[in-house]
Amino acid sequence: MNKAIFFKEWIKTRWYLLAALVVFVSYTLYLVLRVGNAIEFKGAAHLWAVLLTRDAVFIEPVQYLPMVFGLLLGVVQFVPEVVQKRLKLTLHLPYPQPGMVLMMMLYGLGALTVLSLAQLVAFWGFLQHYMAAELTAHILLTALPWYAAGYAAYLLTYAVCVEPSWRMRSLLILMGIGLLRVHFLLDVPQSYNSFIGSLFVFDLAALLLVLRSMVRFKEGCQD
Amino acid sequence: MKLFGKIYFYAAAVVLLAWLLPWLYALCTAEPKSTPFTLYSCVVDDFASLTVDDDGRIIYFDRKGHHYNDAQFDSILPMFYYRQLLSEGRMPDTLRGVAIDADKIQHNNFNVRLSPLDINKTLPKLYMMLESMPKRVDLEEPVEAFRSTAEGLEFIDMESNTLNAARSREFTDVMKRKGFVFPIGRIHGNPTTMKGYDEGYVMTDSHGALFHVKQISGKPYVRAVSLPDSVKVEQLMITEFPNRRTLAYIFTADNRLAILDADYNVHKTGVSFNPYRQSLTIVGDMFHYTVKVADEKEEHYYALDASTYATVDQMVNRYADDSASWSEYVFPFKVAFTSYNDGWVYPRVSDFSAKALPLGLLLAALLFFLDRRQGKKKYLETLFVLLLGIYIFIPLVLIKKRN
Numbered sequence: 001m002n003k004a005i006f007f008k009e010w011i012k013t014r015w016y017l018l019a020a021l022v023v024f025v026s027y028t029l030y031l032v033l034r035v036g037n038a039i040e041f042k043g044a045a046h047l048w049a050v051l052l053t054r055d056a057v058f059i060e061p062v063q064y065l066p067m068v069f070g071l072l073l074g075v076v077q078f079v080p081e082v083v084q085k086r087l088k089l090t091l092h093l094p095y096p097q098p099g100m101v102l103m104m105m106l107y108g109l110g111a112l113t114v115l116s117l118a119q120l121v122a123f124w125g126f127l128q129h130y131m132a133a134e135l136t137a138h139i140l141l142t143a144l145p146w147y148a149a150g151y152a153a154y155l156l157t158y159a160v161c162v163e164p165s166w167r168m169r170s171l172l173i174l175m176g177i178g179l180l181r182v183h184f185l186l187d188v189p190q191s192y193n194s195f196i197g198s199l200f201v202f203d204l205a206a207l208l209l210v211l212r213s214m215v216r217f218k219e220g221c222q223d
Numbered sequence: 224m225k226l227f228g229k230i231y232f233y234a235a236a237v238v239l240l241a242w243l244l245p246w247l248y249a250l251c252t253a254e255p256k257s258t259p260f261t262l263y264s265c266v267v268d269d270f271a272s273l274t275v276d277d278d279g280r281i282i283y284f285d286r287k288g289h290h291y292n293d294a295q296f297d298s299i300l301p302m303f304y305y306r307q308l309l310s311e312g313r314m315p316d317t318l319r320g321v322a323i324d325a326d327k328i329q330h331n332n333f334n335v336r337l338s339p340l341d342i343n344k345t346l347p348k349l350y351m352m353l354e355s356m357p358k359r360v361d362l363e364e365p366v367e368a369f370r371s372t373a374e375g376l377e378f379i380d381m382e383s384n385t386l387n388a389a390r391s392r393e394f395t396d397v398m399k400r401k402g403f404v405f406p407i408g409r410i411h412g413n414p415t416t417m418k419g420y421d422e423g424y425v426m427t428d429s430h431g432a433l434f435h436v437k438q439i440s441g442k443p444y445v446r447a448v449s450l451p452d453s454v455k456v457e458q459l460m461i462t463e464f465p466n467r468r469t470l471a472y473i474f475t476a477d478n479r480l481a482i483l484d485a486d487y488n489v490h491k492t493g494v495s496f497n498p499y500r501q502s503l504t505i506v507g508d509m510f511h512y513t514v515k516v517a518d519e520k521e522e523h524y525y526a527l528d529a530s531t532y533a534t535v536d537q538m539v540n541r542y543a544d545d546s547a548s549w550s551e552y553v554f555p556f557k558v559a560f561t562s563y564n565d566g567w568v569y570p571r572v573s574d575f576s577a578k579a580l581p582l583g584l585l586l587a588a589l590l591f592f593l594d595r596r597q598g599k600k601k602y603l604e605t606l607f608v609l610l611l612g613i614y615i616f617i618p619l620v621l622i623k624k625r626n
Contacts, residue, residue: 216225
């Protein structure tokens with residue numbers, strides 16, 4: 001059954017995932033080329049100096065990418081289910097409802113994790129040739145809240161999509177905007193170091209909202 | 224599961240509202256806060272200030288209540304306004320018995336600004352090493368950086384990202400010979416070429432002993448600095464001012480400013496300063512340093528003698544008390560994720576206010592009444608509203624089912 005659920009999700013999202021893969025690869029290549037060009041023209045020592053003396057980490061253009069990816073993945077995965085009223089059928093299949101919800105969520109979180117990790121590993125692989133471990137860590141630690149925002153965006157979109165009442169849906173959207181804003185509060189590198197663990201757990205705990213919305217959906221809650 | 228989802232929803236709503244509502248309130252009620260610009264005058268031996276009144280006029284005055292026009296104000300602060308005085312031909316040739324000219328004034332003038340944000344942030348523990356005695360006049364861009372380990376320094380060639388074992392050994396050996404116990408404790412340097420000269424780094428070892436380390440003609444220069452018993456280094460700041468009279472400022476563990484002069488003598492001043500939560504501004508000239516230590520409550524001014532670093536005068540400007548704000552009657556506490564004093568993001572709960580309890584009580588009663596009309600008695604919700612006030616009342620009312 002798990003395989004069937006994953007296959008169903010794959011059918012729904014494959015073209016979106018392909019497009020997202022192209023965007024992620026393009027962004028990664030663009031940033032690698034950008035940093036590579038700076039090294040070519042100004043030397044690696046100049047980049048070290050910029051990293052050590054200014055609040056810059058060179059990969060800032062990627063900061064909203066995981067969030068947008070997570071949000072659109074939620075939309076692609078769950079809007080058709082709700083609009084075409086397939087979700088009700090899905091929840092009536094002979095399979096535990098929380099398990100069904102979690103498997104669909106796991107698929108999305110897995111896709112998010114694979115793309116985020118692949119991009120982070122690509123950055124690490126490139127940067128560690130030119131920069132000391134401290135500088136590579138400086139850049140990647142700065143980027144962690146941006147990737148955490150991807151998980152928050154995905155789970156909150158999921159909760160909004162399956163929520164049956166417009167009043168609650170509006171509140172979830174407002175909450176989502178506030179929660180996502182928390183990931184982009186300061187442009188100072190490594191500013192989230194002490195908070196990123198708790199923030200990530202809080203982001204993942206948004207799955208409780210999804211489960212709540214799912215129960216409300218099943219109960220037929222309305223405004 | 225539904226219960227956990229409900230708890231998450233209300234917890235997130237309370238945190239977000241406790242963050243955004245006080246922020247919105249502050250945004251709507253913010254008023255410009257300006258304080259007089261103040262310097263110590265070597266002519267009238269008093270603090271002289273200028274401020275702008277409600278009509279936009281500039282008012283010049285000193286602490287004794289004397290008022291000045293702009294030309295008089297330039298005259299009582301000749302070290303600061305020397306170019307204006309020179310252009311008007313009003314510059315004296317001697318002051319306090321010392322012959323002065325523009326070059327001498329310029330050579331001795333400096334200003335420093337240090338904010339808590341300069342210290343309270345996470346930086347990579349790598350330090351670029353400049354050549355302090357380059358072959359050409361101008362400083363050259365650094366080519367190496369070093370890190371500190373328990374065994375010694377590790378120099379890395381920045382262009383090739385490779386370890387320079389020979390230089391690492393050379394610096395480590397010299398530093399150990401001079402009594403340095405690795406790893407580095409506190410360290411400060413200013414590895415930029417946009418300055419007149421380079422003094423490398425001032426740093427403490429793992430036992431708190433102070434050292435001056437720089438690179439001269441590719442070789443290590445290491446000097447141990449003996450500290451008075453009363454000086455325990457908390458933070459350091461290398462100065463590199465044009466007159467080369469000082470090497471560094473030491474911020475001590477007992478929150479005082481000490482000055483390390485170019486001859487490695489340490490002068491503990493009367494300036495009280497906590498670098499983690501106060502900002503420091505120093506405007507120095509050949510006679511006095513005007514030191515301003517500011518935090519959210521007050522500005523403390525000190526005038527130091529530029530030769531002896533003794534305090535010759537001091538005064539305090541307390542900001543107008545704006546604590547009678549409506550916000551404390553509305554918000555039982557506030558959440559902030561950022562602060563002007565640091566470069567870190569994490570939730571900080573502050574400004575707990577018992578004055579918000581009456582509103583909490585009112586809202587709790589209102590909610591209890593609404594619930595009772597619907598035939599429900601929700602004591603737990605009522606209790607939460609009493610404690611968390613408006614932050615929990617808003618989401619509760621918004622999702623309450625209407626009859």
